Amino acid sequence: MVVVAGVGAVWSLVKNPNVEWGIVRHYFVDGLVTNGVLVTLYLTFIAMAIGIVGGTAMAVMRLSENPVVSAFARFYIWFFRGTPILIQIIFWGYAGAIYPKVMIGIPFTHVTWFTAESSSLITPMLAAILSLGLNEIAYFAEIVRGGISGVSKGQTEAAYSLGLTPGATTRRIVLPQAMRIIVPPTGNEVLTMLKETSLVSVIAGRDLMTAVQQIYSQNYQVIPLLVVGGLWYLILTSVLSVPQRALERRFGRSTVSAGTSGVRRMLFGTRQRARP
Amino acid sequence: MVLQRGEPLVVAHNVHKRFGSNEVLKGISLSVSVGEVVCLLGPSGSGKSTFLRCINHLEKVDAGSIEVGGRFVGYERRSNELIELPRRKIAQQRANIGMVFQQFNLFPHLTALENVTLAPTRVKGLSRVAAEAAGRELLQRMGLVDKADAYPAQLSGGQQQRVAIARALAMSPELMLFDEPTSALDPELVGEVLAAMRQLAREGMTMVVVTHEMQFAREVADVVIFMDGGVIVEMGTPAEVLDAAKEDRTRAFLSRVRRGPSDQTVETGGDA
Numbered sequence: 001m002v003v004v005a006g007v008g009a010v011w012s013l014v015k016n017p018n019v020e021w022g023i024v025r026h027y028f029v030d031g032l033v034t035n036g037v038l039v040t041l042y043l044t045f046i047a048m049a050i051g052i053v054g055g056t057a058m059a060v061m062r063l064s065e066n067p068v069v070s071a072f073a074r075f076y077i078w079f080f081r082g083t084p085i086l087i088q089i090i091f092w093g094y095a096g097a098i099y100p101k102v103m104i105g106i107p108f109t110h111v112t113w114f115t116a117e118s119s120s121l122i123t124p125m126l127a128a129i130l131s132l133g134l135n136e137i138a139y140f141a142e143i144v145r146g147g148i149s150g151v152s153k154g155q156t157e158a159a160y161s162l163g164l165t166p167g168a169t170t171r172r173i174v175l176p177q178a179m180r181i182i183v184p185p186t187g188n189e190v191l192t193m194l195k196e197t198s199l200v201s202v203i204a205g206r207d208l209m210t211a212v213q214q215i216y217s218q219n220y221q222v223i224p225l226l227v228v229g230g231l232w233y234l235i236l237t238s239v240l241s242v243p244q245r246a247l248e249r250r251f252g253r254s255t256v257s258a259g260t261s262g263v264r265r266m267l268f269g270t271r272q273r274a275r276p
Numbered sequence: 277m278v279l280q281r282g283e284p285l286v287v288a289h290n291v292h293k294r295f296g297s298n299e300v301l302k303g304i305s306l307s308v309s310v311g312e313v314v315c316l317l318g319p320s321g322s323g324k325s326t327f328l329r330c331i332n333h334l335e336k337v338d339a340g341s342i343e344v345g346g347r348f349v350g351y352e353r354r355s356n357e358l359i360e361l362p363r364r365k366i367a368q369q370r371a372n373i374g375m376v377f378q379q380f381n382l383f384p385h386l387t388a389l390e391n392v393t394l395a396p397t398r399v400k401g402l403s404r405v406a407a408e409a410a411g412r413e414l415l416q417r418m419g420l421v422d423k424a425d426a427y428p429a430q431l432s433g434g435q436q437q438r439v440a441i442a443r444a445l446a447m448s449p450e451l452m453l454f455d456e457p458t459s460a461l462d463p464e465l466v467g468e469v470l471a472a473m474r475q476l477a478r479e480g481m482t483m484v485v486v487t488h489e490m491q492f493a494r495e496v497a498d499v500v501i502f503m504d505g506g507v508i509v510e511m512g513t514p515a516e517v518l519d520a521a522k523e524d525r526t527r528a529f530l531s532r533v534r535r536g537p538s539d540q541t542v543e544t545g546g547d548a
């Protein structure tokens with residue numbers, strides 16, 4: 001039923017004279033659009049990198065025994081997960097309006113070493129990176145926290161009993177095992193992020209969606225250009241879902257030895273030893 | 277400081293520990309000399325594991341003190357008060373105290389040999405080559421020379437526990453703590469682990485062992501301690517405690533243990 005309806009909908013679109021496929025074909029490879037595709041990929045990559053590094057640190061902070069550190073992390077996660085990403089994007093886009101000037105100097109004196117217009121510092125691109133990256137930190141922290149909590153307490157205690165410090169225990173014992181739980185949803189995060197980057201079009205982030213909007217606001221070919229954008233996003237998500245599914249297969253295995261040595265092979269490939 | 281055989285290595289003084297309103301240790305005092313093997317017996321919930329974990333500061337004590345090799349574990353005395361040490365210092369102290377757990381707690385993402393070499397390279401700063409040579413020798417002593425490259429999931433319970441013993445020994449500890457090391461094992465695998473522990477005792481290792489293996493306690497222990505309700509009820513040689521217990525509570529516990537079809541069922545009864 002659903003399939004039939006779906007095919008029907010696609011067919012009506014394909015045959016629809018209002019969707020001008022010549023225009024679609026033309027803009028599909030338009031310079032502005034292909035450049036937007038690159039920006040979209042770039043934003044996805046950078047935001048995920050910030051999210052993975054920052055989110056891991058945030059998760060470790062969230063689980064810290066220090067109540068101040070853990071409270072800060074809890075607040076951060078609560079705040080960024082509790083507000084719409086769209087608001088965060090627009091906020092960073094207009095951050096320059098709140099603090100028009102950025103100064104580095106000694107507060108409450110006339111000593112300043114550096115002054116700049118924030119609008120020149122926080123470019124739309126930087127605002128896009130900041131908003132997506134800071135937001136992803138909060139979501140990724142929760143994924144990492146789930147992974148860390150999935151490692152039994154006995155592992156930490158065994159490491160402590162050998163004289164490992166808490167830091168070494170986290171790095172050498174807990175995180176490598178948490179990877180088995182963390183990696184599969186990470187692939188999913190990447191796909192979500194890829195689509196989420198389209199929201200930065202509201203601050204003219206120069207991504208694929210910005211390019212599409214910019215073109216159709218001039219030639220009013222809204223539907224063909226949305227088709228162009230949609231097709232590109234479909235291609236990108238399809239391509240990225242290939243390694244995503246491979247990762248899921250690798251890490252979804254049930255036995256500890258296969259799963260963990262799989263982690264080892266992927267993450268620490270060179271250290272993998274031949275097994276009997 | 278190198279202590280001579282017979283000098284006190286572990287000195288616990290009036291140790292108290294509570295979890296919330298539940299007072300688990302109500303003043304434990306005991307002394308373990310270098311080279312001595314002490315077996316701790318007692319019913320489930322009597323505080324045996326908690327006391328063992330206080331010795332290497334996996335649990336903080338609420339009152340009283342524990343010294344190992346003349347130093348407070350996890351604390352230092354400052355003007356008549358015990359202040360908790362920074363975590364790095366605590367880690368250094370723990371490196372001197374080996375621990376073997378009921379559930380083995382091997383690192384599943386590392387091979388047997390890597391389990392054994394991790395702490396020597398990370399904590400003692402041994403070179404990889406030196407650590408691996410020493411590690412292989414330890415595995416050989418545990419009868420596991422051909423299992424060096426196996427992952428824990430590929431080993432039987434008895435083999436895993438022997439790797440865990442080798443892992444603890446790799447730090448050349450002056451004291452070994454065992455918390456029911458054979459309780460999670462199938463009955464036919466208990467013997468190989470106990471044999472390794474016997475060997476260790478013969479070599480003069482100081483050991484505190486929580487166990488319900490009466491035969492092992494009888495043969496290997498210098499001192500047997502019976503704990504119940506967070507206190508030491510009775511303490512003495514194996515013959516004194518196991519065959520001629522003075523306290524009713526001890527006798528009742530021992531007869532309950534003996535009545536079971538084997539020592540094994542009693543040990544695993546707790547987590548079954």
Ligand SMILES: Nc1ncnc2c1ncn2[C@@H]1O[C@H](COP(=O)(O)OP(=O)(O)OP(=O)(O)O)[C@@H](O)[C@H]1O
Pocket residue numbers: 295298300318319320321322323324325326327546
């Ligand atoms: N982390 C903890 N938090 C709260 N209560 C705890 C904790 N650890 C132990 N306890 C409680 O302390 C008491 C003593 O536990 P402990 O594990 O020391 O007993 P045990 O003598 O080792 O028993 P078993 O033979 O079952 O291992 C129990 O009542 C237990 O519920």
Ligand SMILES: [Mg+2]
Pocket residue numbers: 324325326455456
């Ligand atoms: Mg116990």
